Amino acid sequence: MALKITVIGTGYLGATHAAAMAELGFEVLGLDVVPEKIETLSRGEVPMYEPGLEDLLRKHVAGIEGSTGRLRFTTSWEEVGEFGDVHFICVNTPQKQGEYACDMSYVESAVTQLAPWLRRPALVVGKSTVPVGSAARLAPLLTKLAPAGTDVELAWNPEFLREGFAVRDTLHPDRIVVGVAGERAEKVLREVYAVPIGEGSPFVVADYPTAELVKTAANSFLATKISFINAMAEVCEAADGDVAKLAEAIGHDERIGRKFLRAGIGFGGGCLPKDIRAFMARAGELGADQALTFLREVDSINMRRRGHMVELARETVGGSFLGRRVAVLGATFKPDSDDVRDSPALNVAGQIHLQGGQVTIYDPKGMENARQVFPTLSYAPSALEACRGAHVVLHLTEWSEFRELDPAALAEVVATPRVLDGRNALDAATWRAAGWTFRAMGRPRA
Numbered sequence: 146m147a148l149k150i151t152v153i154g155t156g157y158l159g160a161t162h163a164a165a166m167a168e169l170g171f172e173v174l175g176l177d178v179v180p181e182k183i184e185t186l187s188r189g190e191v192p193m194y195e196p197g198l199e200d201l202l203r204k205h206v207a208g209i210e211g212s213t214g215r216l217r218f219t220t221s222w223e224e225v226g227e228f229g230d231v232h233f234i235c236v237n238t239p240q241k242q243g244e245y246a247c248d249m250s251y252v253e254s255a256v257t258q259l260a261p262w263l264r265r266p267a268l269v270v271g272k273s274t275v276p277v278g279s280a281a282r283l284a285p286l287l288t289k290l291a292p293a294g295t296d297v298e299l300a301w302n303p304e305f306l307r308e309g310f311a312v313r314d315t316l317h318p319d320r321i322v323v324g325v326a327g328e329r330a331e332k333v334l335r336e337v338y339a340v341p342i343g344e345g346s347p348f349v350v351a352d353y354p355t356a357e358l359v360k361t362a363a364n365s366f367l368a369t370k371i372s373f374i375n376a377m378a379e380v381c382e383a384a385d386g387d388v389a390k391l392a393e394a395i396g397h398d399e400r401i402g403r404k405f406l407r408a409g410i411g412f413g414g415g416c417l418p419k420d421i422r423a424f425m426a427r428a429g430e431l432g433a434d435q436a437l438t439f440l441r442e443v444d445s446i447n448m449r450r451r452g453h454m455v456e457l458a459r460e461t462v463g464g465s466f467l468g469r470r471v472a473v474l475g476a477t478f479k480p481d482s483d484d485v486r487d488s489p490a491l492n493v494a495g496q497i498h499l500q501g502g503q504v505t506i507y508d509p510k511g512m513e514n515a516r517q518v519f520p521t522l523s524y525a526p527s528a529l530e531a532c533r534g535a536h537v538v539l540h541l542t543e544w545s546e547f548r549e550l551d552p553a554a555l556a557e558v559v560a561t562p563r564v565l566d567g568r569n570a571l572d573a574a575t576w577r578a579a580g581w582t583f584r585a586m587g588r589p590r591a
């Protein structure tokens with residue numbers, strides 16, 4: 146009989162995983178403790194912007210005309226315990242307030258709430274990003290809290306999806322990594338990820354700590370790559386070199402590769418910044434903090450980029466923001482997402498506002514979330530409106546919409562045609578040809 150799957154936590158990770166599991170043909174029950182989220186998802190709506198996710202959801206959510214009906218949502222732990230053979234834990238592990246360590250309370254709560262309702266042989270699979278050692282700590286807790294005699298096992302199966310590509314990354318992962326302590330867990334997970342999801346994807350079986358570390362190591366490597374190229378951008382600026390050309394040239398070496406070498410205002414979002422900090426905190430607890438001191442530098446190079454963009458903008462408008470209008474294009478931490486968590490763009494906008502600049506923001510999908518974080522900033526309904534009267538335009542999130550802007554039309558509405566490209570994504574020649582003073586981070590002024 147086909148395995149029945151539950152997904153606990155229905156944020157980016159959980160909602161996408163649940164829909165992907167239904168797409169593979171499994172019966173799926175998703176749980177969230179927030180009733181409004183469950184109501185939204187049950188109507189086939191996604192509470193965030195993620196390309197392709199709503200279509201996939203509507204294809205499977207029960208009660209929607211023409212759907213397979215394989216996907217349902219609930220707030221009941223009892224229902225989840227009765228329903229599932231495999232329970233995926235997809236809850237958040239945010240950074241703790243004022244600390245580097247990550248907050249494990251949602252994962253712990255998921256395990257403790259689920260365990261007493263497990264009624265038959267069950268595999269509980271953590272997908273959340275957790276500090277190494279978590280699975281080994283949670284496994285005995287799960288066994289202790291499950292009804293006596295119930296056969297329960299824990300596995301850890303980190304998720305590598307990117308926002309904006311969540312559906313594609315889930316259905317066609319680069320690799321599947323499973324951390325197990327027993328053979329049954331591996332067998333069940335091989336069944337879950339059998340073709341087509343596993344087709345062509347390496348299936349790496351490891352122990353708990355290695356599987357947990359794979360995720361934090363991968364994110365640390367990516368963050369390091371970005372901070373490396375941003376450090377090169379600092380040197381290029383000092384030496385009048387061109388970091389984009391440099392990145393292209395070193396990227397031709399296959400050992401280095403071309404990806405994740407775009408210099409700019411740095412990385413943000415709900416993962417990379419908090420994951421490297423949590424990794425440092427955990428290494429400290431393990432007495433291995435020296436091994437990760439370089440991540441402190443990765444973090445500080447990254448944060449410096451935001452300050453540097455503010456300085457460039459201030460210099461561009463004549464040394465002070467007072468009485469100056471600043472147009473900010475982009476609020477989200479990356480394009481094709483409405484996520485503004487730890488967004489470099491929004492941080493730069495906020496700093497300029499605090500220094501007395503009149504900031505107007507436009508973002509294709511992130512306005513609502515940005516408004517919640519910074520209600521005092523101004524928001525415009527289009528890029529053109531945001532630029533009206535501006536003394537400088539800052540391009541801070543590389544939405545494709547911004548690459549398609551007509552610089553000549555924008556030049557008509559600004560006070561002074563000066564643009565700073567914080568993402569190295571605009572075509573300098575086109576902007577300059579339309580009369581703009583164009584400057585990009587880590588590149589010659591021209």
Ligand code: UDX
Nearest residue numbers: 304305306307308405406407411412413414416478479
């Ligand atoms: C990341 C990992 O890529 C993913 O595997 C993991 O599961 C979750 O964390 P995500 O946070 O969605 O995914 O974004 P990602 O595409 O990695 O970008 C992170 C940040 O780095 C963004 O702010 C982006 O603008 C920035 N970035 C990325 C750069 O500044 N330069 C680059 O070359 C690439």
